[in-house]
Amino acid sequence: THFGFREVPVADKQKLVGEVFSSVAGNYDLMNDLMSMGIHRVWKRYFVATAQVGKGDRVLDLAGGTGDIAALLKDRVGETGELVLGDINGEMLRVGRDRMVDRGNVRGFEYVQCNAQALPFPDASFDLVTIAFGLRNVTDKDAALREMRRVLKVGGQARVLEFSQVKADWFRPLYDFHSFQVLPRLGKLFAKDADSYQYLAESIRKHPPQDELKAMMEAAGFDRCDYRNLSGGIVAIHTGYRT
Numbered sequence: 001t002h003f004g005f006r007e008v009p010v011a012d013k014q015k016l017v018g019e020v021f022s023s024v025a026g027n028y029d030l031m032n033d034l035m036s037m038g039i040h041r042v043w044k045r046y047f048v049a050t051a052q053v054g055k056g057d058r059v060l061d062l063a064g065g066t067g068d069i070a071a072l073l074k075d076r077v078g079e080t081g082e083l084v085l086g087d088i089n090g091e092m093l094r095v096g097r098d099r100m101v102d103r104g105n106v107r108g109f110e111y112v113q114c115n116a117q118a119l120p121f122p123d124a125s126f127d128l129v130t131i132a133f134g135l136r137n138v139t140d141k142d143a144a145l146r147e148m149r150r151v152l153k154v155g156g157q158a159r160v161l162e163f164s165q166v167k168a169d170w171f172r173p174l175y176d177f178h179s180f181q182v183l184p185r186l187g188k189l190f191a192k193d194a195d196s197y198q199y200l201a202e203s204i205r206k207h208p209p210q211d212e213l214k215a216m217m218e219a220a221g222f223d224r225c226d227y228r229n230l231s232g233g234i235v236a237i238h239t240g241y242r243t
């Protein structure tokens with residue numbers, strides 16, 4: 001392709017979902033900060049700080065988009081580590097690569113345009129596979145989880161950071177108001193795109209809650225599956241291992 005990414009064919013429906021992100025790619029970071037009041041940065045830092053990863057490791061960050069997770073992972077894998085950013089959307093990858101280069105991160109990074117459901121990597125090729133705020137956009141999540149396990153080395157860890165189910169009853173009305181009233185308005189105001197942000201709120205509600213996702217990871221073949229809620233369950237980190 002014109003950006004030099006490796007490309008694999010994707011199903012039409014999945015392509016449409018991917019295209020939602022083309023319209024938000026340029027404003028993506030600003031919108032994340034506005035919508036979460038900056039808290040997404042804390043979630044991401046925690047997600048990376050608690051990952052099972054070390055110097056020299058090879059890591060795949062799926063739905064890597066604008067590269068927040070990969071940039072944080074760089075310190076953990078060090079000079080000798082390798083980071084592969086995989087994303088279905090070329091626009092998001094391009095924004096991610098530009099930002100990475102701006103930060104001086106060039107060596108040890110690779111960008112691959114791919115669908116999480118059918119990864120163009122051989123079995124057992126990564127020490128860690130991460131997906132942050134990406135799984136809910138994938139059409140066949142079971143297939144994506146199986147693929148994440150397949151490309152992991154034995155002993156490797158998979159980590160999913162994703163919106164989940166808020167635990168406290170009192171907080172739910174507030175959260176709903178924010179999702180369905182505030183979000184689309186912020187989207188309209190700052191990104192001139194209310195629809196994409198309406199889609200965002202809906203995709204969060206449809207995503208499997210904590211225990212359901214844990215069961216899906218077990219069904220995909222992961223061992224020692226577990227999760228931890230952050231911010232009362234607004235998001236959760238799920239982990240599983242290939243053993």
Ligand code: SAM
Pocket residue numbers: 014017018021062063064065066067068069086087088089092114115116117131132133134137138139
């Ligand atoms: N991980 C980044 C972060 O935390 O800021 C980006 C998350 S962004 C909300 C979701 C990303 O998932 C988009 O860049 C989108 O292109 C990508 N995506 C959606 N469906 C995908 C799929 N089937 N395979 C790979 N990436 C996908």
